[in-house]
Amino acid sequence: MNKRSFAQNTAFGIFWLTGATAVLIMVFVVGYIMVKGLPGISADFFTTSPRGGLSGEGGIYSTIVTTFYMIVVTLAFATPLGVGAAIYLTEYSANTESRVVRKLVILARFGVETLAGVPSIIFGLFGYALFVTALNMGFSILSASLAGACLIIPVIIRTTEEALKSVPAGYREGSLALGANRWETTWKVVLPAAFRGISTGVLLSAGRIVSETAIFFVTLGGSYRVPHSLMSGGRTMALHVYYLAMETRAFDKAMSTAAVLVGMIILMNLIINTITSRISAKQG
Amino acid sequence: MTPGIRRTGIEKTMKMVLMISALASVLIVLLIFLFTAKEAMPAFREIGIGKMLSDTTWRPGNNQFGILAMIAGSGLVTLGAVFIGVPLALGTAVFLSEIAPLWVAKIVRPSIELLAGIPSVVYGLFGMVVIVPWVRMIPAPGNTGYGLLSASIVLAVMVLPTIANISEFAVRSVPRGYKEGSMALGATKWETISRVIIPAAKPGIISAVVLGLGRALGETIAMIMVIGNSVILPTPVTSNPLSIFLSRARTLTGNIAVEISYATGVHESALFATGVILFILIMLVNSSARFLMRKGARS
Amino acid sequence: MKRKIAGLIALVPVILLGACGEPGDGTPDDASAESVETVELSVVGSTTVQPLAELLSEAYEAIDPNVLVTVSGGGSSVGVKSASEQTADIGMASREIKDSEIQECPEIVVHTIARDGIAIVSSLDVDVDGVTMEEARKIFAGEITDWGEVGGTPGMITIAAREEGSGTRSAFEDLVMDDAFISETAILQPSNGAIRTTIASTPGSIAFISFGYLDDSTKPMAIDGALPTSGNVNAGTYPVVRPLNMVTYGEPTGAAAEWLEFIIGEDGQAIVAAEGYLPVN
Numbered sequence: 065m066n067k068r069s070f071a072q073n074t075a076f077g078i079f080w081l082t083g084a085t086a087v088l089i090m091v092f093v094v095g096y097i098m099v100k101g102l103p104g105i106s107a108d109f110f111t112t113s114p115r116g117g118l119s120g121e122g123g124i125y126s127t128i129v130t131t132f133y134m135i136v137v138t139l140a141f142a143t144p145l146g147v148g149a150a151i152y153l154t155e156y157s158a159n160t161e162s163r164v165v166r167k168l169v170i171l172a173r174f175g176v177e178t179l180a181g182v183p184s185i186i187f188g189l190f191g192y193a194l195f196v197t198a199l200n201m202g203f204s205i206l207s208a209s210l211a212g213a214c215l216i217i218p219v220i221i222r223t224t225e226e227a228l229k230s231v232p233a234g235y236r237e238g239s240l241a242l243g244a245n246r247w248e249t250t251w252k253v254v255l256p257a258a259f260r261g262i263s264t265g266v267l268l269s270a271g272r273i274v275s276e277t278a279i280f281f282v283t284l285g286g287s288y289r290v291p292h293s294l295m296s297g298g299r300t301m302a303l304h305v306y307y308l309a310m311e312t313r314a315f316d317k318a319m320s321t322a323a324v325l326v327g328m329i330i331l332m333n334l335i336i337n338t339i340t341s342r343i344s345a346k347q348g
Numbered sequence: 349m350t351p352g353i354r355r356t357g358i359e360k361t362m363k364m365v366l367m368i369s370a371l372a373s374v375l376i377v378l379l380i381f382l383f384t385a386k387e388a389m390p391a392f393r394e395i396g397i398g399k400m401l402s403d404t405t406w407r408p409g410n411n412q413f414g415i416l417a418m419i420a421g422s423g424l425v426t427l428g429a430v431f432i433g434v435p436l437a438l439g440t441a442v443f444l445s446e447i448a449p450l451w452v453a454k455i456v457r458p459s460i461e462l463l464a465g466i467p468s469v470v471y472g473l474f475g476m477v478v479i480v481p482w483v484r485m486i487p488a489p490g491n492t493g494y495g496l497l498s499a500s501i502v503l504a505v506m507v508l509p510t511i512a513n514i515s516e517f518a519v520r521s522v523p524r525g526y527k528e529g530s531m532a533l534g535a536t537k538w539e540t541i542s543r544v545i546i547p548a549a550k551p552g553i554i555s556a557v558v559l560g561l562g563r564a565l566g567e568t569i570a571m572i573m574v575i576g577n578s579v580i581l582p583t584p585v586t587s588n589p590l591s592i593f594l595s596r597a598r599t600l601t602g603n604i605a606v607e608i609s610y611a612t613g614v615h616e617s618a619l620f621a622t623g624v625i626l627f628i629l630i631m632l633v634n635s636s637a638r639f640l641m642r643k644g645a646r647s
Numbered sequence: 648m649k650r651k652i653a654g655l656i657a658l659v660p661v662i663l664l665g666a667c668g669e670p671g672d673g674t675p676d677d678a679s680a681e682s683v684e685t686v687e688l689s690v691v692g693s694t695t696v697q698p699l700a701e702l703l704s705e706a707y708e709a710i711d712p713n714v715l716v717t718v719s720g721g722g723s724s725v726g727v728k729s730a731s732e733q734t735a736d737i738g739m740a741s742r743e744i745k746d747s748e749i750q751e752c753p754e755i756v757v758h759t760i761a762r763d764g765i766a767i768v769s770s771l772d773v774d775v776d777g778v779t780m781e782e783a784r785k786i787f788a789g790e791i792t793d794w795g796e797v798g799g800t801p802g803m804i805t806i807a808a809r810e811e812g813s814g815t816r817s818a819f820e821d822l823v824m825d826d827a828f829i830s831e832t833a834i835l836q837p838s839n840g841a842i843r844t845t846i847a848s849t850p851g852s853i854a855f856i857s858f859g860y861l862d863d864s865t866k867p868m869a870i871d872g873a874l875p876t877s878g879n880v881n882a883g884t885y886p887v888v889r890p891l892n893m894v895t896y897g898e899p900t901g902a903a904a905e906w907l908e909f910i911i912g913e914d915g916q917a918i919v920a921a922e923g924y925l926p927v928n
Contacts, residue, residue, distance in 0.1 A: 072538035079447050082439025083456050086512070089505055090459040093466065093474055100477075115705055148369030156366060168371065175374030181559075181634035182380065182627065183566020185601045189623045190380045192608065193387050202734045203691065203719045214376050221373070245355060247362040275467035278568040278601075282608055285691065285719025288701065297689070297719040302467045306569065309473050311694065311840035322470045329465040333458065407828065408811045409820070481848065492805050492849045494834050577810065577835035596834060606837045609694075609722030610812030613747075 094326055101323025104316050114288040114304065120314025124321055126290040130298035133205055133291055134212065134280070135270045141213035143266060146220025149176070153221070154228040155236075155250050180218035187214045188282040196283055203285025203297040211283050212276060216269035223268060227261025228254060230343070260343050264336045271332045274325065277302045301325050381627060388624045391617035400621060406579040406603070408615040415622055417581045421496070421597030422626075424582055425575065426564040428500025428593055429507055434557055436504070437511035441553075444512075445519040446541055464509035472573030475502040480574055488585050488594050494576035497593040502574055503564050511560040518552020519545060551640050558637035562630050568601040577602055600626045686902040688716045692726015692739030693814050694838055695857050696891050699761070700739060702918055707909050714902045723814035730894040731755055736903050738894035741814030741857070754897050760910045761891040762925040764858040765819050766875035768843075768865040772850045775799035777869030780886070783823055786853060789830030794851065806833040807845045807854035815839065818889035819855045855887075859923045877925050891924065 112123035149172065157169045191211025201207040231254050239249040255262075277300075285297030286307060299307065301321055308318035391400070395413045403414025440460065444453055479501050484493030522545050530540040546553070576596030584592040598606075603622050611619055690700055697720050704716030721729070723740040730738030731752035744757050767783060769775065775797050778786065785791040787806060795801030808829050809816040820829070834849075836842045839860045846852050847864040858875060861867055867875045870886060879885035899907055909915050916926040 068536050072536050075538045079443040083443040086440045087459045090463050145369045145372050148366045152366035152370035172370040175377050178377045179373045185568040185604050245359045247359045277469040287717045287719045289717050302469050305469045310838045580831045606810045610724050612724045
């Protein structure tokens with residue numbers, strides 16, 4: 065018995081250690097960025113745009129604006145498509161008899177899974193070749209958000225599907241029994257009930273856009289001016305970190321921008337977790 | 349038009365629109381593949397796919413376009429990341445699902461979520477200023493800190509959340525009956541975990557690792573910031589074969605990102621060809637993960 | 648069936664465009680409400696010229712607020728291509744325009760806005776102050792691998808260089824390397840800034856960077872006795888110099904012409920000099 069409990073204690077000790085290591089890595093990475101980055105952050109940092117070419121002076125105002133535009137435009141492309149796809153996959157094709165529809169669903173799922181695995185540099189390459197060059201959209205918010213939409217469509221589909229599945233079947237049956245058709249049921253009953261779940265998916269996608277660098281590196285151009293139309297180029301905050309670290313003398317600014325980025329991600333995670341725990345509290 | 353007909357009309361239209369959205373992903377994948385392949389055609393025609401895959405010399409200025417060195421770079425850095433990251437990720441997964449008290453899990457889980465959310469450019473920056481100087485302290489000829497080891501460490505942290513999350517899910521999906529049965533037979537908790545739960549979750553765990561592999565192969569920005577980007581077939585720098593990880597290298601993804609903005613003509617096409625090969629490689633890895641997962645679900 | 652599929656494919660962009668109308672509509676109006684008529688100039692290309700062009704655009708906008716210059720990166724080849732295909736108003740290139748590029752689009756007009764020296768720099772710990780052109784070639788080709796061979800304290804040389812296709816690299820190859828290749832073991836970085844960071848943090852390292860990126864984090868090295876300074880370039884003793892170019896499709900008109908005129912003029916060239924580049928005479 066002693067030997068057995070010794071084995072158990074040793075093994076559990078190791079598992080505690082790995083768990084602690086994961087936390088420590090997070091604390092170290094986030095802590096390092098914050099300690100190096102926070103001292104450089106002031107109100108000015110948020111309200112002035114980058115300037116001064118090589119010296120990397122100025123703040124991050126225009127990169128915040130560009131990041132915001134990128135989130136809005138990319139979501140505008142991806143959300144309707146992603147939510148629509150999820151509705152079809154969960155609401156319309158669940159109990160179908162038709163073999164054609166079943167084949168379509170298998171095909172669609174294959175597409176979603178494949179798309180989810182495509183590395184972002186391929187989206188960038190594709191966006192560069194198709195939108196930037198062939199369709200003459202140039203380095204622009206439009207080109208970049210079309211390429212970026214490919215990245216987040218699978219995220220939205222997956223989270224929306226989860227949200228739709230968690231809506232109790234009774235809701236649908238009730239609505240259908242009252243004479244509503246499938247679309248009316250979906251639109252008026254299922255979607256409102258799944259709203260919180262879907263919004264976490266949208267928020268998660270916004271986080272992916274904030275973090276993404278590779279796609280925008282080859283499609284957005286990197287101009288640090290405030291964009292004034294869909295055809296303007298721009299620089300997101302993540303891209304700004306790259307440019308600052310690689311092109312300028314301002315490593316400290318790169319750290320400060322990274323700290324703001326990490327802060328944003330922490331905030332988004334907190335919001336998502338709050339929404340999710342409310343959902344499970346409601347269901348529990 | 350009576351309201352009834354209009355209602356059915358809307359229903360039919362919406363069904364159509366939704367079906368199209370569902371198929372959009374397939375269309376996009378197809379479009380990406382066809383378009384990338386089309387741009388890669390001149391390179392495949394002029395250089396030849398066999399020559400590209402077998403030649404280690406990449407010197408576009410001299411019309412040499414071998415990508416074997418990059419394939420080796422991508423492979424080795426992924427191997428390194430798996431070597432470092434998998435024990436940590438699996439340990440964390442088992443810890444979270446079987447061992448950790450609730451209050452501890454409430455600290456560990458958000459930490460991992462945060463690791464997943466940190467932008468890769470931030471990891472790259474961290475690698476440049478922290479990891480590379482550490483690795484540089486290893487005494488070996490020609491070791492500059494930039495290379496496979498630094499890249500593998502950074503990558504290990506980046507794939508940790510993917511592997512940990514999916515394998516935690518796999519461990520949790522093991523039916524409770526297995527566990528209760530084993531405990532009832534007098535096994536300790538550790539014996540139950542090691543002899544019953546982990547074997548039962550094995551297919552899920554393996555597919556988690558393979559999916560992590562796919563993510564690792566696709567990482568770009570963080571890699572170009574720490575790996576040194578030299579186009580060489582990595583070789584050990586000392587008599588110890590492990591010192592191969594101190595060698596600099598370039599990944600397939602890095603090859604595209606570093607050179608796409610400067611390339612014209614066949615050079616540009618060769619970068620698209622690199623993209624096609626990367627695409628196929630990742631498709632293979634991911635579909636084998638899915639295959640394993642399905643096989644696991646059936647048995 | 649075919650028509651149906653074609654219909655489906657046609658629908659996708661319609662859905663997409665319908666969705667994007669919202670955020671796009673408001674913004675151009677805002678811009679035009681502020682000023683009478685804002686002219687946007689898109690400038691695309693070399694990442695070496697990019698920071699300089701950004702400074703020049705800021706200075707110019709202070710004079711003429713009705714012009715908005717958007718400077719994007721992409722690289723010298725993209726710069727020339729964008730000008731030829733008229734996807735940008737002005738292309739930037741940190742190298743001579745290739746014959747093949749002129750053949751492809753004979754309409755392009757090249758405006759040299761500055762000259763840039765390419766300096767050889769080492770990390771601060773290196774105790775070699777200068778090399779001959781021949782030694783430089785051999786170091787970068789990987790034939791000389793130890794600082795002892797060029798008169799320094801013995802120690803391994805680590806080479807860093809720009810990637811294939813970079814304007815800085817091709818200029819350096821033309822001016823220094825002749826027919827030799829830059830060693831394959833070189834650390835390759837995609838920008839001058841990254842090269843500088845690499846050199847500053849890697850003992851015993853050597854690389855070439857644009858004059859604009861010289862600062863006290865790296866140590867400039869003399870070539871054939873001449874240090875990389877503007878004075879030496881003007882005196883003709885420093886040999887590694889390339890032009891920084893702007894490229895337009897046909898002779899520039901309107902805002903593009905005015906901006907280029909400003910750059911070539913006194914104020915523009917003062918900025919060029921202040922950033923460490925060499926004015927054009």
